[in-house]
Amino acid sequence: MLKLYAGERAKGIEAVIKASKLCQAVFNKLVKSQTLVKEDASPVTVADFGAQAVVNHIIHQAFPNDPIVGEEDSKDLRENQSLCDKVVELTNSVVETPLSTKQILDAIDLGNYKGGPQGRFWTLDPIDGTKGFLRGEQFAVCLSLIVNGEVKVAIQGCPNLPRNINDPNSQRGSLMVAVKHQGVFERSFEDSKETRVKVADAESPSDTSFCESVEAAHSNQSDTFKIAELLNIKNKPIRMDSQCKYAVIARGDAGIYLRIPTRADYQEKIWDHAGGSLMVSEAGGKVTDIDGKELDFSQGRTLKSNRGIIATNGKIHDQVLNAVKQVLHK
Numbered sequence: 130m131l132k133l134y135a136g137e138r139a140k141g142i143e144a145v146i147k148a149s150k151l152c153q154a155v156f157n158k159l160v161k162s163q164t165l166v167k168e169d170a171s172p173v174t175v176a177d178f179g180a181q182a183v184v185n186h187i188i189h190q191a192f193p194n195d196p197i198v199g200e201e202d203s204k205d206l207r208e209n210q211s212l213c214d215k216v217v218e219l220t221n222s223v224v225e226t227p228l229s230t231k232q233i234l235d236a237i238d239l240g241n242y243k244g245g246p247q248g249r250f251w252t253l254d255p256i257d258g259t260k261g262f263l264r265g266e267q268f269a270v271c272l273s274l275i276v277n278g279e280v281k282v283a284i285q286g287c288p289n290l291p292r293n294i295n296d297p298n299s300q301r302g303s304l305m306v307a308v309k310h311q312g313v314f315e316r317s318f319e320d321s322k323e324t325r326v327k328v329a330d331a332e333s334p335s336d337t338s339f340c341e342s343v344e345a346a347h348s349n350q351s352d353t354f355k356i357a358e359l360l361n362i363k364n365k366p367i368r369m370d371s372q373c374k375y376a377v378i379a380r381g382d383a384g385i386y387l388r389i390p391t392r393a394d395y396q397e398k399i400w401d402h403a404g405g406s407l408m409v410s411e412a413g414g415k416v417t418d419i420d421g422k423e424l425d426f427s428q429g430r431t432l433k434s435n436r437g438i439i440a441t442n443g444k445i446h447d448q449v450l451n452a453v454k455q456v457l458h459k
């Protein structure tokens with residue numbers, strides 16, 4: 130008998146592999162001047178648009194009734210012909226049948242769904258960690274399926290992630306695949322052989338290391354320093370862009386991922402955390418916000434009822450949560 134969500138899992142893998150290839154192609158011939166800067170000061174490149182067009186097109190063909198909550202929209206492309214032409218060329222280099230400009234812009238805008246508590250929808254971050262992507266470091270193509278507010282399927286392509294975190298020269302490229310109640314698996318982009326992964330065994334925070342954003346604006350690094358000190362963590366933090374941090378927790382490379390808000394008014398986006406939270410919980414870990422509340426993906430495009438993120442191997446979650454509360458409530 131076919132497993133639950135087998136079709137969604139397979140299509141998701143196909144879409145994320147194609148989008149990841151597009152991102153790598155852009156990186157290899159990237160000209161910095163092609164980068165636009167959005168209002169929220171996060172950069173967006175032709176690869177973000179192209180990857181969203183590819184994934185949305187493939188998902189929409191396979192599941193025409195499913196809405197999509199995607200990070201990007203086509204507004205900037207509709208106002209910039211040369212940028213638009215580049216996105217069209219790139220997209221058509223990875224899809225099977227060439228698409229018209231209109232089809233590509235419309236595919237990008239399929240990502241305009243508002244989300245919410247009922248029914249099923251996909252959420253896509255075509256490139257998470259755009260800044261890492263531009264530096265040739267970590268980024269991820271993140272796609273998940275949410276049903277009645279619960280994340281059921283997560284596919285995350287991490288083209289630059291070393292398979293062995295302690296060996297930067299080890300093979301790069303990790304594709305993480307999780308389905309609720311079916312575990313989380315890692316594979317390469319070329320070979321479909323999957324290996325089940327699980328979180329680290331550490332019983333105490335001091336036996337592990339923590340990871341956090343490269344960008345000080347995304348997580349308060351002076352607070353995380355104090356939290357690590359309180360938990361007696363001697364290892365240096367692993368600073369890494371993107372949801373690759375969740376993959377690192379799920380694979381057991383680190384025991385803690387902290388994302389401590391730097392501004393009271395920032396609402397985390399669902400596409401930045403949906404896939405990662407399923408991966409970590411399916412690997413045996415735990416993900417909450419900094420108040421210990423479960424992440425609530427039924428609130429629309431953002432996690433408006435949560436503040437910040439704590440992801441751990443599970444066993445040490447309460448200890449980490451207590452330390453976070455102590456430091457933040459001082």
Ligand SMILES: Nc1ncnc2c1ncn2[C@@H]1O[C@H](COP(=O)(O)OS(=O)(=O)O)[C@@H](OP(=O)(O)O)[C@H]1O
Pocket residue numbers: 169171200254256257258259260261341342343344345346347348369370371372391392395398401
């Ligand atoms: N102020 C603030 N606080 C928290 N998060 C923010 C903030 N501003 C932006 N973002 C989101 O951060 C996403 C990238 O997260 P990372 O963990 O990769 O950050 S970092 O690149 O390591 O700095 C990034 O995702 P992408 O835009 O997909 O790269 C943003 O959605």
Ligand SMILES: [Mg+2]
Pocket residue numbers: 171172173200259
């Ligand atoms: Mg962005």
Ligand SMILES: [Mg+2]
Pocket residue numbers: 254256257258400401
């Ligand atoms: Mg993101």
Ligand SMILES: [Mg+2]
Pocket residue numbers: 177200254255256257258259
């Ligand atoms: Mg993004």
